[in-house]
Amino acid sequence: MRGDEEWGSVPGLVRSAARRYADVEAVVEGRTRVTYAELGERVERATAACVASGVAPGDRVAIWAPNSLDWMVAALGAVSAGAVLVPLNTRFKGGEAADVLRRSGARLLFVTGTFLGTSYVASLRRALADGPGLPALEQVVVLSDDAPADYRSWKDFLAGGDGVDEAEVRRRAASVRGSWPSDIVFTSGTTGRPKGAVITHAQTLRAYAIWSELAGLRQGDRYLIVNPFFHTFGYKAGVIACLMRGATMIPQPVFDVDTVLANIAAERVSVLPGPPTLHQSLLDHPSRTAHDLSALRLVVTGAAVVPLTLVERLRGELGVETVLTAYGLSEASGVVTMCRRGDPPSVIASTSGRAIPGTEVRVADPTGAPLPAGTPGEVLVRGFHVMRGYYQDPVATAEVLDPEGWLRTGDVGVLDEAGNLRITDRLKDMFIVGGFNAYPAEIEQLLGLHPDVLDVAVVGVPDPRLGEVAKAYVVRRPGSVTTADDLIAWSRREMANYKVPREVEFVGELPRNASGKVVKGRLRGPGRAADAV
Incomplete structure (x- = not known):
């Protein structure tokens, strides 16, 4: 079994991708097209700027912005400087964002200017004026060409790193260990206050090497990333997986079915993960047949409810070669079970597949005792990818992690005789x-x-x-x-x-x-x- 350090780190992955896939198109954003070598250079410049700004290994750096090339560069630059990334939900209001910034102790924040008609800078300012303040937050960088007087623009921030020696930048990136925390992903908060799951570099890289292999992601794929980067599905099954395989990333900041159709046709998109509603909207769009969707070959989806007709229509009407379902949660690095290529449509539609390698899945009664196949109970997970705990919240951590390493997911599920997991609900929704x-x-x-x-x-x-x-x-x-x-x-x-x-x-x-x-x-x-x- 490989140790944490053998799996490497996210900055090591960025450098490896820049070298292995140098001339491959890495990111397409409107008219901007960036190769992997160019993406590597941009990330190094962002790393230098973080170093120049005083970011030290272990510091928390937050990002509150929609999917974009700048999001990738800022986030990967911060992580390459040894920082722990704290992605913020773009649907947060100012007070919610300030709460996560306060609890994570973020020293630096990257924030978008305006998104969906909302000024995030103004929203943050209002929250700070009305609340207890953010004593740990030293700098705010606006991901645009201009910024208020007390904040910095993205251009100014990057220019601040021009004086940092290239060798120093690479030394900093090379010093990052696989066992170090790489990110704190705050749960979506549909059932209460969000909690921050601490995940390491090695956990991330091992999990998404497996995800990429099981999904069949490959060099030459063109991946439309509609899933938000602040969520594990967008950042790790998207950006990290593409860096591993040399696939082209096409970030889309918000789901809009017309834009999805246009992007698939114009960019010959071959990979489109997302929730069932995304694919259902695509299939039902009245103008679907006016777009060439023939390049689409891989769909990965996941939810408690995936209609069999959706799987059949994706295969039959769109000719999608591989449709897979999966199950994961932030506390387990975003992936626990996956269907396998070749599974029949009935298994793909009715289950979330089997445990990924290195993972144990158990359905248990309230005492934690395992239940037989076919009997519903709480889904418990144990494996390399289970979080180290909730950030600075030992009480909440103890509620979900037992001394033997089993994670209580709060999900109700059923295992069949073959080990396929069917999620039936949240315990709190029953x-x-x-x-x-x-x-x-x-x-x-x-x-x-x-x-x-x-x-x-x-x-x-x-x-x-x-x-x-x-x-x-x-x-x-x-x-x-x-x-x-x-x-x-x-x-x-x-x-x-x-x-x-x-x-x-x-x-x-x-x-x-x-x-x-x-x-x-x-x-x-x-x-x-x-x-x-």
Whole structure:
């Protein structure tokens, strides 16, 4: 078994990619096209600027910006200087961003100027004016050509590193050890305050070497990265995996189906990971057939609900050679199980595949005792990729990591006889109907089979007789006139009575975070983001 140091470090990966794939196109962003050799040079310049700015090994450096070439250069430059990267969710408000900056003790922040009509600089300033301040934060660098007087522009920041000796830059990068923390990924916070999972360089590189191999990512692939970089799926299954394999990265800052279609056709995109909703939107777009999507060969998706029809349509209508599902979480470096190429569509649609090499997966009862195949319980994970803990939060760490190294995921799942894992829900989302455990994701999977249901989310709501019952929020397909009574009657024919929704509310869209997860707290509460129609 290779030790942490043998897996190397992220800066070592950047230098290796610049050398091995020197003339290969690394990044395409609009009219900007950068080779791997040029990307390596840009990262070295950003590393020099970090060194000149006083960034020391172990310092936390945050980045609050959408997917872009500058995001990659800034982040990889900071990590190459020995810093621990703290990516911030682009959907955070100023106060939420300030909270993560405060708790991580970030010394340097890279921030976008304006994104989706919001000035992030102004949002941060308001949060700091209203809050307790950020005593650890010494510098803010705006990823644009200009910045307020007390902040620095990206151009000015980079120029500050021009006086740093090239040999010093390379020494700093070479000093980074595989056992060092590489990033602190704060959880999405759909069920509470975000917590920062500490992941090392070696964990990242080993996990995504496996991911790339199982997915079949290869040199020459052109990878459209729509998944946000602040999320493991975007940064590690995207940027890190591409650096490993010499694939071309095409960052897209926000999901827009028209832009996705245009990018796939114009750039001959061959790889498109993302949540099921992304691929469903692509398939259902009225102008899809006007675009040449023939280069698309690899799709990796993951969620509790992946309709079989989605897998079949991707293969049949788009001719996608490989469609895989996977399961992961930030606390386990983003990947735990994956389907394998060659698995039948039924396995790909109904499970998240088997444990990746070096990983153990157990379905357990509340005491942690393993349950037999076919029995639902909490998913426990143990392996090389499990986080070192939550940053400066030993109490929260002890709640999810036991002394034997098992991580309590908080997810409910079932293992089949072949070891394939099917996620049925979050423990916190499960509700009890007259003594029966009801799993929203299972009900959603069944409702998704209805021909008029485009998207669906199920939550438990109080019931005076049964304790709780299911309520479904449904997005109808365009032109559908299906009523709530129709869906309830259909459900009574298709599922056990305790699973049947007692209420159906039709909505224009479901509230999702930037990672594509439905924010069910906003459906349960009075301030729902979904508009009833």
